[in-house]
Amino acid sequence: MPAIDSFPEVDTPSVMVDKDVLLTNIEKMSSFARNHGVHLRPHVKAHKTVEIAKIQREMGANGLCVAKLDEAEAMAAVGFSDILVAYELVGQQKLERLLYLTEKVSITVLVDSIPAAKALSQAATSRSKVIPCLIEVDSGLGRTGVPPGKPALELALSLLKYPGLKLKGLLTHAGHAYAARNRSELELIGRGEAEALLSTAALLRQAGIGSAVLSVGSTPTVRISGAVTGINEIRPGNYVFNDATQVALGVARREDCALSVLTTVISRPTPDRIVIDAGGKTLALDRGAHGISQLPGYGLVKNHQGFVIERLSEEHGIVSLPPESPVTVGDRLEVIPNHACPVVNLTDTLYVHENHRVVNQWRVTARGGVR
Amino acid sequence: MPAIDSFPEVDTPSVMVDKDVLLTNIEKMSSFARNHGVHLRPHVKAHKTVEIAKIQREMGANGLCVAKLDEAEAMAAVGFSDILVAYELVGQQKLERLLYLTEKVSITVLVDSIPAAKALSQAATSRSKVIPCLIEVDSGLGRTGVPPGKPALELALSLLKYPGLKLKGLLTHAGHAYAARNRSELELIGRGEAEALLSTAALLRQAGIGSAVLSVGSTPTVRISGAVTGINEIRPGNYVFNDATQVALGVARREDCALSVLTTVISRPTPDRIVIDAGGKTLALDRGAHGISQLPGYGLVKNHQGFVIERLSEEHGIVSLPPESPVTVGDRLEVIPNHACPVVNLTDTLYVHENHRVVNQWRVTARGGVR
Structure with a gap:
């Protein structure tokens, strides 16, 4: 009893994408972003595929987010002009590639440490460039990022001293949402994701530093944190496909x-x-x-x-x-x-x-x- | 304090191969095979790289082993002419690709079930081909393969009825060696790997069926099972590189x-x-x-x-x-x-x-x- 979707025309194993479901997923997220007045900057790492990025754009995505310069380069090559590298770029080769990309497109990067900021500043000034950057705030994942509040403020104050960097705002990724055991834990993490940025932005504002961008991410939290007033950008990636993890959550x-x-x-x-x-x-x-x-x-x-x-x-x-x-x-x-x-x-x-x-x-x- | 091997010329992350260590690993295994008079048929899945396969051949490998037709096709394209697909090939596309490959090179495949044997036989006879095959025996991994002894004999007797198949011998892979907690468990599994084939071959011999090939595999067991008298082929793969798992074992x-x-x-x-x-x-x-x-x-x-x-x-x-x-x-x-x-x-x-x-x-x- 072969299943209706056994696709005799393809060999196995093959990775299949149901186009109707894909389009529905993309439209639903675009519609969420429109309804809440937030920028939708989908994370390319989920699909790494030009065709899907183009559909996201057609359906209303405002720029793209990537984890790697490889992804940025591939998307820039087909005309995407507003890319956030949601990653700390460290090392001479990466800075060279970044500067090369900035010739063609607008690239924003993450900073979470003084050594990385210093190297980025040196690279930018050597080419008379100004690189837009976001401070990564750790809202509980325990990966990269500075803690919200005072440590983030201290880093922001330091960044002001480095020429060639333009601080545009704050970003966080509540990846620990993937460990949520129930809906109320997920809600808590999603609200914490937004709160980490909002409280830090308030502190920066007192010090006279603006945060034009307050960017949150992750498919499981984005409908919670992205609905909080003040948050203005969301970066979900996996939502285009979903998977057994999203089902379990x-x-x-x-x-x-x-x-x-x-x-x-x-x-x-x-x-x-x-x-x-x-x-x-x-x-x-x-x-x-x-x-x-x-x-x-x-x-x-x-x-x-x-x-x-x-x-x-x-x-x-x-x-x-x-x-x-x-x-x-x-x-x-x-x-x-x-x-x-x-x-x-x-x-x-x-x-x-x-x-x-x-x-x-x-x-x-x-x-x-x-x- | 940059390490001496920080390789400033390459970006990170990159996968590095120490050529001296690679050559030493390959030579050691070739030397083991020579000393024990067994065929060395390295498993390509570990490296998937033409250059490494060529070094293995230069240093005495007798043919190659692969897990996929993709690997077989890539190796056949650069002149490897004796390839064992250590995998049950099931499905019309795979059989087509297999038959196409047999035009150029000698390909042996695995069989562990009647339905797969039947489809293979039909495909082979439709092109007037004879496909050499090995029965896969399960020596304890609990994956594919028939149990040693009587079930293997029954399958062998059935295979004789299918035209287009030529039974060449028996194969097993003691992958459960990767769960060995100490040297004596590893020894036990390695000897069990050889014994599963030897006892089955004896039973087949009584029924008048020869087993020219008795093939064992896995980097951790191969120096144990490959040293047992009667075993005549080894299929290690990972040994070219080794890794933290081999170190732990x-x-x-x-x-x-x-x-x-x-x-x-x-x-x-x-x-x-x-x-x-x-x-x-x-x-x-x-x-x-x-x-x-x-x-x-x-x-x-x-x-x-x-x-x-x-x-x-x-x-x-x-x-x-x-x-x-x-x-x-x-x-x-x-x-x-x-x-x-x-x-x-x-x-x-x-x-x-x-x-x-x-x-x-x-x-x-x-x-x-x-x-």
Whole structure:
């Protein structure tokens, strides 16, 4: 009993994108941004794909956000002119590439330390450039960023001394939302994300420093923090696809997941075990980066209750299933991955389908370089 | 205090290969194979790189092993003519690609089920081809493969009925060795790997079925199972690089690790935490695929005692360190990844160095397609 979406025209494993669901996801977020009067600056790291960035722009995105210069370069090459590198750029090669990019497009970068600011200032002044930057505030993730409040103010005051830098505002990413165990924890983290910026901006204002940009991120929190008065930019990335993590968090339903991995059953060694041709080199090994994971395995097998992807080797997925299930060698399964972003990073091609047929192949443009 | 191997000529994160260590690793395994009179058929999935496969051949490899047709196609394109696809090939596209490849090179495939054998037989006979195949025996990993002994014999007897297939022998992969907690467990698993094939071959012999090939694999077990009389082929892959997993298993020392990730410290938000520009999209998230992991974090930071890579987001590595450590923003660190194979699969380029200088860039040829 082959599923209706078994896509006989493509080999497996392949990464599939349901175009209708993708468009709906993009439109919903654009509509949220419009309704709340905030800039929508989608994070490209989720898809790394020119075609999707173009759709985001057509549907109202105000610029793009990237994690890497590779992504910025790929998007600048096709005409995107307002890019935020939501990352601390450190090292001579990166500064050279950044300055080269500023010849063509507007690039804003993050700062969270004096040494990085100093190097950025030196590079900018050596070319008579002024680089717009945001201070990264740590709203609880415990990764990069300065604590909100006084430490952020101190960094802001220091930045004013460095020529070639123009402080434009504050940014935070509440990635610890991915560890939220329920809706009220998520609400708390989302409100904390906004509050970290608003309280810091108030302190800066007292010191005479403006914060034109107050930018928050993350697909799970953005509808909470982005709805807080005063916040004026949101940077969700994953929302274009959604995935099993967003489903586990209650942020999306299974039917809101646009990306899946099409895979073939290659073996059924025992009645309660099948092996599929998608392993860690296709599905990635994410079980929740920033906290306790509630994820039942390495992805959700669509339309097959009780199937659990128990283990992944590089090219094998080991799946437990009810022994009475009629699945056999050669059948195809569709898997919603735990985390769509690294899955995209593992393939060159997204197979785009509409009405159960593949209608396009999109190249994952900004993938390949690790930098 | 920049390290001697900070490679100012390359941007970070980059995947580095120490050529001397690579050559030594390859020569040691070739020498083991020569001394024990076994065929060495290295597994390409570890490196996916034409240049490394060529070195393996020059140093005495007898053919190659691959996990995917993508890898087989890339290696066939540069003249490798004896390739084992150590994978059950299922699906019409795969069989078409396989038959196309057999026009140019000798390809052997795995079989572990009747449905797969039947489809393979039909495809082969439709083109008047005979496909050499090996029965995959499960020596304890619990992935693909039939149990040793009677079930394998039953499959062998069935295969004889299918035209277009030529049964050449038996294969197993004791990947569960990666869960071994000590040397004696590893010895036990290695001997079990050989025994699963030898006992099955004896049973087949009684039924008048020969097993010309008895093939074992895995870098941790191969010096145990490959030394057992009667085993005549070994398929290690990871040994070219080694990694933190092999170090944890006692199979390699840190100085035997040829592959590392060069990374830059981008932030030191607190005295006991730095953030590096290598995350899960560079280092991969492996903590041990087939069992309990003894790995202290997501990789070993070279020359820095007490540094632990605690968490990875997509592009950030969060590292705890002794608060008194003088490391600062802009410093470069070298990380031995937990698992070298998926790291190679995440980059297009390996930077090859000799005497602390980059001497070459090798393209990761067979990477990019998920198939």
